[in-house]
Amino acid sequence: MFKATIDAYLLKDSIETLSVLVDEARFRISPEGVVVRAVDPANVAMVSFDLTPEAFDDFEANDCELGLDLSRINDILGVADRDDKVQMELDEESKKLKIQIGGFSYTISLLDPSTIRAEPRIPQLELPAEIVLNGKDLQKAVKAAEKISDHMLLGVEGESFFMEAEGDTDRVKLTMTRDQLIDIKPSQVRSLFSLDYLSDIIKPASKSNEISLHLGNDFPIKINFSIANGKGTIGYLLAPRIESD
Amino acid sequence: MFKATIDAYLLKDSIETLSVLVDEARFRISPEGVVVRAVDPANVAMVSFDLTPEAFDDFEANDCELGLDLSRINDILGVADRDDKVQMELDEESKKLKIQIGGFSYTISLLDPSTIRAEPRIPQLELPAEIVLNGKDLQKAVKAAEKISDHMLLGVEGESFFMEAEGDTDRVKLTMTRDQLIDIKPSQVRSLFSLDYLSDIIKPASKSNEISLHLGNDFPIKINFSIANGKGTIGYLLAPRIESD
Amino acid sequence: MFKATIDAYLLKDSIETLSVLVDEARFRISPEGVVVRAVDPANVAMVSFDLTPEAFDDFEANDCELGLDLSRINDILGVADRDDKVQMELDEESKKLKIQIGGFSYTISLLDPSTIRAEPRIPQLELPAEIVLNGKDLQKAVKAAEKISDHMLLGVEGESFFMEAEGDTDRVKLTMTRDQLIDIKPSQVRSLFSLDYLSDIIKPASKSNEISLHLGNDFPIKINFSIANGKGTIGYLLAPRIESD
Numbered sequence: 001m002f003k004a005t006i007d008a009y010l011l012k013d014s015i016e017t018l019s020v021l022v023d024e025a026r027f028r029i030s031p032e033g034v035v036v037r038a039v040d041p042a043n044v045a046m047v048s049f050d051l052t053p054e055a056f057d058d059f060e061a062n063d064c065e066l067g068l069d070l071s072r073i074n075d076i077l078g079v080a081d082r083d084d085k086v087q088m089e090l091d092e093e094s095k096k097l098k099i100q101i102g103g104f105s106y107t108i109s110l111l112d113p114s115t116i117r118a119e120p121r122i123p124q125l126e127l128p129a130e131i132v133l134n135g136k137d138l139q140k141a142v143k144a145a146e147k148i149s150d151h152m153l154l155g156v157e158g159e160s161f162f163m164e165a166e167g168d169t170d171r172v173k174l175t176m177t178r179d180q181l182i183d184i185k186p187s188q189v190r191s192l193f194s195l196d197y198l199s200d201i202i203k204p205a206s207k208s209n210e211i212s213l214h215l216g217n218d219f220p221i222k223i224n225f226s227i228a229n230g231k232g233t234i235g236y237l238l239a240p241r242i243e244s245d
Numbered sequence: 246m247f248k249a250t251i252d253a254y255l256l257k258d259s260i261e262t263l264s265v266l267v268d269e270a271r272f273r274i275s276p277e278g279v280v281v282r283a284v285d286p287a288n289v290a291m292v293s294f295d296l297t298p299e300a301f302d303d304f305e306a307n308d309c310e311l312g313l314d315l316s317r318i319n320d321i322l323g324v325a326d327r328d329d330k331v332q333m334e335l336d337e338e339s340k341k342l343k344i345q346i347g348g349f350s351y352t353i354s355l356l357d358p359s360t361i362r363a364e365p366r367i368p369q370l371e372l373p374a375e376i377v378l379n380g381k382d383l384q385k386a387v388k389a390a391e392k393i394s395d396h397m398l399l400g401v402e403g404e405s406f407f408m409e410a411e412g413d414t415d416r417v418k419l420t421m422t423r424d425q426l427i428d429i430k431p432s433q434v435r436s437l438f439s440l441d442y443l444s445d446i447i448k449p450a451s452k453s454n455e456i457s458l459h460l461g462n463d464f465p466i467k468i469n470f471s472i473a474n475g476k477g478t479i480g481y482l483l484a485p486r487i488e489s490d
Numbered sequence: 491m492f493k494a495t496i497d498a499y500l501l502k503d504s505i506e507t508l509s510v511l512v513d514e515a516r517f518r519i520s521p522e523g524v525v526v527r528a529v530d531p532a533n534v535a536m537v538s539f540d541l542t543p544e545a546f547d548d549f550e551a552n553d554c555e556l557g558l559d560l561s562r563i564n565d566i567l568g569v570a571d572r573d574d575k576v577q578m579e580l581d582e583e584s585k586k587l588k589i590q591i592g593g594f595s596y597t598i599s600l601l602d603p604s605t606i607r608a609e610p611r612i613p614q615l616e617l618p619a620e621i622v623l624n625g626k627d628l629q630k631a632v633k634a635a636e637k638i639s640d641h642m643l644l645g646v647e648g649e650s651f652f653m654e655a656e657g658d659t660d661r662v663k664l665t666m667t668r669d670q671l672i673d674i675k676p677s678q679v680r681s682l683f684s685l686d687y688l689s690d691i692i693k694p695a696s697k698s699n700e701i702s703l704h705l706g707n708d709f710p711i712k713i714n715f716s717i718a719n720g721k722g723t724i725g726y727l728l729a730p731r732i733e734s735d
Binding site: 140141143144147148169170171172173174175176180 | 562565566568569592593594595596597598599
């Protein structure tokens, strides 16, 4: 059983955090909220999505699992106004999700969760450096790097966070000192990442005033931020590329 | 003889009501105004266009017929400001239309009306249900339906107007009660229409605060609204698709 | 040696005046400022670009020549805000240009100037007619002409400036009298030009409230205007097309 009401823009922003990595997702629903763990088809990036019942206006649920085609939901939300309310109700018998929004009643066929890739195991990693900054600042760095290269080095030098991108002929570097960041827990680290993935992940992350990065040496990066006015959390884990010297 | 002046935005909006269905049109001109009757190349939709002399700042005309390439006129109007005045004058000898707009003088070759498809006979239909609503509301329904299917059911149930679209797996339904409509003359009807056509027709219709729909059972739909601040009328007639049960 | 600081939007607008004609350019730098003379690959249009040291916040230079890929610089400036400051410094040893902008440090490889097409000799021409007008007015004329043809006649009749375009079936003419122009030095002239080139050149020129055109009979047109708040000048020279009668 699942029956809930949420603001259209919250649902829209939530779905976007998943759709940058996957087309379909298994939503694990319980009285504690909604959980998604998904990995992109190339096994390079993972997302952990957690939405508490407080993100909803109304939320009633028993344990259940919904398989959803994210582009369908995006299509529907695209017609709605951002301040519309979305009412959702699971019809367990017909395996359909009923969605009421802006006067429209949708009936959406669910995907069989077993046909969707299984939840990944999220590895526990020791990432010694942590940087907290405005999502817009990281987005600007990603855009600058894209003009030069297809990958980007992120790291910490002394008490400063840096990003660097190097193409065949040109190079760009940005250094942000402690006073330009919200916070930093420094440690001498650096890892190289694909800009394909970073530029997708940064889209939802750039809407957050405060994102935290966890970095190691040639280790994955963790990018965490909250959604739904603090009533949900998103965590991305992106594998590093090997730096060729 | 034909000589007239009109606001650029009125001419632009008028031309758009035709160009969603046809590329070329015969404009039948007389002291009573301008009349176009046209049918789309696939014979699925017709448009009746009537502009009274009052839509113009100046209007002098004897009976004549102009064949116009609508995209040419659109191109010219695209350069103009919306509040420019358009002066038109037919040069009967050279078979050209002279257009003055925003300081520019255009000379446009007319098409031989006999090379343009003949005017269709507009059938007289008994359509028992009539719904009057805001054009934006129908546009929103068409957009929602497009996300689900390529055709759309329109009908009346009890005292409510409804639209419904059904795809391979999903469905959407919108019901508008009497108080959400401007007016309704109810009658138990339903007909299915191609969204290709509806989404073209809805573009000009959505600019009108008040459009009237006439519906029957598996019958064409009539969509009527006024243009040029009430000094002209547009009527579309769209053939139904056969509903396969 | 070259070290300078300039507003990002001034550099952006300056680069645009060149990039409409060429992809790469030789920047000739001296204590007197920055000079570029370039010709498009088809030898149809030339640009003379002069920026005085006063266009810069800081400017220190010995004689030197920089070969730049304009799209690279455009990419970098695209990430910057318009009111950012751009600091540039030539590293003569490594033949690289260092650019600081909005916190980012770029290192750009210079092109070997000898691989870039040599500076054209700018011909001295007797062009008897001069018209001074708002760049927006010429842009509107170019846009109107593009709807009708791929070339455009510019000339002077009596005390009026005119432009005319003629397609296979249609024609457009604009006449601007002395009171619609900023100034005119009349002389009976007319020349035909390719709209491909005019529509490129008009992009930067349309931002200027005052551009001056110099015209002759079947002679090139000179289009001059100032940039960088009067601290620089741009001159285009565009060859005529032969009018076939």
